[in-house]
Amino acid sequence: MQEIRKRLTKVEERINYIGQVKGSADWGNIDSVAQRFKGVQDAIFDLSAEQMAEKIHNLEEELAFLEERAEESLTGMDRVRIVRSPLRFSLKDILENVYEDYTELGGEEEDSIDASMVCAKATVSAIIKGKTVTQQVMVIGHEKGHGEEYRNGGCSKPWGNEKALRFMMVAQTEGIPIHSYIFTPGSFPTEDYPGAGQQIARNIYAMTKLEVPIISIISEGGSGGAEAIGCSDYRLMFSHGYYSVISPEGGAAIEGKVREGEKIPAEMVESCAERLKISAADNLRLKTIDRVVDEPVLGAKRDDFEFFKRIKYEMIRATDEVVLKTKSLRAFRNYEMKLKRSTKEFGDDAHIDVSWELNRDELARLLDMRSKKYRQMGCEGLCTKDGILGCLANRVKEKSSKYFYNIRYDLLHSHQKQVKQVMHDVTSESSAVIKHVTGPLAGIFGFFTRKPDTERLPASRDLDREELYDNTYTSPLANEDRTITCPNSEQSGCKDLWVPDLYGQFGGVCENCGHHFPLEYQWYLKNLFDRDSIREFNSKISARNPLDSPAFEKRLQDAFKKTGRRSAMITFDARVHGVEVVVAMLYSNFRNGTVGATEGEKFVQAAERARMMRRPLLSYVHTTGGIRIQEGTLGVTQMPKCTMAVREYVDAGGLYMVVYDNNSYAGPVASFLGCSYYQFAIRSSRVGFAGPRVIRDTTGEDIPPDYHSARNALKRGHIQGIWDRREFRTNLHKSLMTMGGKSLYYR
Amino acid sequence: MSQHDTVNYEAVLSKFREDPFTYVDIHAMHTGQIRFHVHEGDQVEGLTGDFRHIKGTLLCELTRERNQKPIHCTTKGEVSFVNKDLDGKFVQAGEKIMTIRHPLKKREIIEQILRKVLVPFAAPEKAKYYFAMDIQSRIEKFGQRSVSVKAGDELFTMSLMKRDTPVFYAGESGLIHSVYFKQGQSMEQGEPLVGICPPEKIAVVEKVITRVKAEWE
Structure with missing residues (x-):
């Protein structure tokens, strides 16, 4: 009887699960199966054990058929529901069933700084040549089950991500691989110190050059939260998981322009989930992941013990593969691995003898491969309009520039620098000796031939007085004969401002309270840089509609027409008081400054150019609304890709500065912008991770109106200063000189 | 004592029991052409939100030098008086334009x-x-x-x-x-x-x- 009861419970669980996954209790003929189940359950005391067993068997067969059918017709939203099911396996199940032993680090269960992020030192063993070989790994991942009440749904807070980073560093110190498990719908959108975006940026920045193999696997990959621990050498994904730029509900609300508080129609959410291409198969096609790990029908659950063996096998194999690629002696093992991969077999004896310890050369190779991997990511989502000849000419130009700058800086400049250093030391030494001898005589001579004060050298602020604004440019906003009210008029008693004065003479700044009204990006091009110094490059790289979203195609065409440009990023060489810089500028007019594959590629190329030409790199963010959701995960992968470019540029000695203006939110701030050591903001701008509506929707709590203000960003240490727009040029020049030093490319 | x-x-x-309301007069903050958005008897909301940052009901708009200045209600209550004669006309600064009857808490x-x-x-x-x-x-x-x-x-x-x-x-x-x-x-x-x-x-x-x-x- 006990066995019968167990089977009945399991049947009931399966019926409910199908209903949950398909989002309706009457999908297929599941309701009639449920009714029959009820009949069988009620007859438990009327029927014999054999009769009951037979009836349950019939139900089980029917359910198996229904599950197959449900699996065949899985939609994007079905996958989201599978992942969100409480029956789905979670990190704790993996730690218990995949690893031999583990110790949780940085807190345990609810007594943890952030229980949604679990870090554990674990051992994993494999049978190689009949012997058990045990190796250590650092397991880092999100946990949403096993104590749901304190797991925060797997949404890590900044301190949870910081904990992850801390133990990644431990793994680096100890030289053990990292296994990263992504089970998060997204990061918790709080600006409490250091801010969600800042911490994610720090994590990605560190992971780009972390000197250990990193293997990640995605079950629920929600945008920035996933990237915080997802920048890896090998990216796996569970076949029934999802990896997305935004939750389908959030995406539908934005695309359908649904007002806050209104219910989003279910069909809209369903179609958005399809358009976002969130499934494992879609992501494999887009090359944002490397391999899919097959799950049982309708996804694995907590008691699918056979599946945990598969996870163990896949994680060990992926680690082996990454490590093996760095080894010089690997041909036969590589071949064997490929052979085993093709047979799809797995088991305890399916492993190959690969030691996970790496020497310096192998580590360098590992980092180089990681760099190349991310450099290629997302290139599906852009197109260039150069044509074959244009491409060829560009490549020749690029190569020749590279050689020119290599000779100029690496060979001549470095040689010259060394000679200068030696000469400086020699003259300093000799002057110290001569000073003792000639000092008294020089003193007497000086007394008799004293001159008035020497001439003062011009300070950088004096330079600006020569040319504060480009007088030839007036904002078109000034061409209106009307007044405007300052938003601070109630608190600060500001008088109405006459528009031609405001946007002309006052540079868009309220003369009473200093509030900065938004200005078009052209104003900055004209007033920030030296006259006629701007030389744009890569203007022909064009944004695309890589996921073939029908509505987005028209919006994209409208953006091309409206702006006369091909993307939301302008990259150019320019000068600020004679200092040559490479600038990457995100501007609001084109899709609200969102970042997709094109913008990511342009940014990376700008960073490479700055590195090649030994120039400072400036990111001026006129506005950015985050990652372009219509590009799905191709957009999300721009976060690690661009951060990798920044890291390599900074490691090579470059000076990278970011200046935020108007509104800067989400993915870019949580990656390649937020990782800069030198970030500034223009007054009245807002900087943050998630906008007010997202915060209200996610946390259910309202935020103060000044939550994202530049002043708060300064208080929590996100930015280093707030600049007045009218002093932008002076401050930028001053910062370039202060932060960059004499050579501006300081190592 | x-x-x-x-x-x-x-x-x-007892004075408060007899008339448990306060009457808030709304005046034009400066000269301009006025256009009302509420009628007598309408219920209006004041500032709301945890930080009192969500604006109240739009009462009227004052257009001055082509600058449309919305006047939002700051007190919850009922519109007890609207100077309808002024609708669409030019008003002087300080002129009373409406009254809100606010039930006292x-x-x-x-x-x-x-x-x-x-x-x-x-x-x-x-x-x-x-x-x-x-x-x-x-x-x-x-x-x-x-x-x-x-x-x-x-x-x-x-x-x-x-x-x-x-x-x-x-x-x-x-x-x-x-x-x-x-x-x-x-x-x-x-x-x-x-x-x-x-x-x-x-x-x-x-x-x-x-x-x-x-x-x-």
């Missing part, structure tokens, strides 16, 4: 009674007032009811005709119990700005509050 102990609570409370009744009980410090002139920097920083640091003032202290900065003049407190020493003005808002001459409570009268103030809390539903 002091003046404050002699307040006739019964008379004051227990807290507001306490505030109104406190005005009678506390020692008021009135606006010396029609002007905008700000707390003096020292007082403001003490309020921010310790909270309003922990800041004491004595005669001769610089209490306010009066902003009038582009001139900022310090205003010194004159009266009994005590704590700033209530603030009746919004910083930067123009206040009429003689309007109370703050209510000062001498330390020995705290007991009387508490008595008033307890009584209203107990007697008012």
